[in-house]
Amino acid sequence: MRVLHTSDWHVGRMFHGRDLLADQESVLAGLADVVAGERVDVVVVSGDIYDRAVPSGEAVSACTRVLDRIREAGARLVITPGNHDSAPRLGAFAGFAAAGGLHLRTRVAELDRPVLLEDEHGPVALYGIPYLEPEPARHSLGIDATGHAGVLTEAMRRVRADLAARGPDVRSVVLAHAFVTGGAPSASERTISVGGVEQVSSSVFDGVDYVALGHLHGPQRLAEHLRYSGSPVAYSFSEARHRKSVWLVELDAGGLAGVERRELPVPRDLATVTGNLDELLTSPAHERLVDSYLSVELTDRVRPTDALRRLQGRFPHAVHVEWRPASGPLAASLRYATTVRDRSDHDVACDFVTDCRGAAPTERESALMREALAAVANDERAELARQRGSREAA
Template sequence: MKLLHTSDWHLGRSFHGVGTLAAQRRFADQLLATVAEEEVDVVLLAGDVYDRALPNVDVVNLFDDILARLNAAGVPIVITSGNHDSATRLGFGGRIMERAGVHLRTRIADLDTPVLFPLDADRPDGPQLAVYGIPYLEPRLVAGSLDAEPASHFSVTEAAVKLIRADLAGRAEGTAAVVLAHTFASGGITSASERDLAIGGVGAVPLDLFDGFTYTALGHLHGRQRLGEAVRYSGSPLPYSFSEAAHTKGAWLVEITEDGLKEVRRVDWPVERPLSVLRGKLPELLADPQWAAKEAHYCQVTLTDDDRPANAMEQLRTRFPHTLVLMFEPENARDADAKTYSQRVSAAVDELDLCCGFLDHVRHRPADDGEQGVLREALASVRAGEAAL
């Protein structure tokens, strides 16, 4: 049996103000093409179907279209909810949708109710594959229902896994077990587009919690990664932050037989417009031919010019029209022991010193004689105006 492990679709997400719905429709085509080409038996979606609890109509219609196309292809899908989803809304109609091959696992009550598939389609009465779903578990909300104390990500996930192990123990020998879980398992690598499940990594759960399962399909981290041979994150199908610029997006194709986990291999889904992170002085970025391949990319640019260039974004977009993020880090920035702006303000001896300190702070160089002259005239004008009132 072949499973396609995906997660973190984040349907409806924008990327620095740019809508991603067209890119997500393209991903849907890639997903369905992979299902057909690889003869996938079951699609797994380990949480964060949507980017928000209340997705708009176009986003819901896209998800509906994906489910309809999978149904037409005769391929079931097992879905858990993530921390971006509303578990209640996503799970609505789940018992009816089961009949169409859409298996939703968003409720505590369904933790130990697996979706069952025959490992060999030609032997429906033979060994089975049991797919369990652990949705994102908010400790404060579910600890009581799970008798998990103290309320923590570890305690509630451990309680959920115990329920699964108890159900699995009562099933026929040879039953393979796959667990979907939307969580932060220790050993993973975070990226900026994920919302922390807990502050300071406290929410991480240890990998050995999933020991003994045939395969664990994780969601939440957006980089595809292997934490163990049978414990993996598929990552998101599209990049959702510039920290993911080096990621190759895709999924895991998982093959399970009566003998256990046979093979796990990557499936890549190239993005239409890659991400690039550029750094340098504005004249060099605009002229250097080494950046030619980046001209059609979404770009995050850090300018290191000593003085902040005028109309920097407009100039950059003459060569890199898809620049979305612009930052400034002058090379002549003061040493770490330089005074903070608040220290400069408190130490200013007069208005001119205060104004010059501000210029020094934002430009990383002091005001020259000409600029100080302009500031003196401006301050004198203000004083004269105040005196005339």
């Protein structure tokens, strides 16, 4: 049997205000070509199929079209919810969907009831463990153990017990949405920490042929049978070097026979660049970045005005700008308490303008701040006098 391991589609997600839906649908619809070309029997999605618990109508429509294409290409699907999904919404009409080859495993109470599929070697049991929020899951499972490790340990105990009862010839695949120790996070995952502990040991997942992990967005191998597929599209600049891909898992009569990477197309490259604004806008060396999503770090000594709009004149997909002057007051700024000690309000206000703008206020601006501070002080004195008069009258 051939299993295509995917996860973290996050359909409907934005990227620094840019709509990614068309890019997402293009990449995900291409999974149907992998299914047809590699003779894939089942596609698994290990959580976070949507980016929100209540996805937009457009996101649902795009996801439906993708699932239809995969199904038409000849694969069945098994999907579990992640921490971004709403398990009840995702699992609605699961019984009807299963009749068409879409298996939604969203209920904690049913995590040890596998989807059973057959190939020439016999049955394969696919167990879908939905994302387990520790405290609600602990009560649903009826255990005293706490935290992610506690609930996932109990979930896998139930999976192994069911698998053992089915006999030694049944091969197994587990879908789980979790942060396993040894995995490398990126900047685009939502934390699932509870009490400061979100990671679980890889040994929790011992005893099955393959574990299709979701949650971390970089494709990675923790063990031959224990892998993250990562997200199909980059969702942060920390993922610029990721090779977005899916895992093609082969099961033979003895269990796991092999795993191969299949890389996915990149709709638009991600890039970062550092320099002063004029150089970035004019240097031919940056022409290669014109079609990339771009994060820019500006080193101008004085903060440029309307920098993002000006950058987008040359780089239409520039989406993020930070100002980090290479020298000057901001680069050498002191701690706040040290900066304001024994200084007048006027001096502190002038320094604030200097730090924010990279240039000291003009004489006129300095005078305006002095007048404003004096007006505030007069208002405060008048309010204190009013309150004192009210108390004396009482």
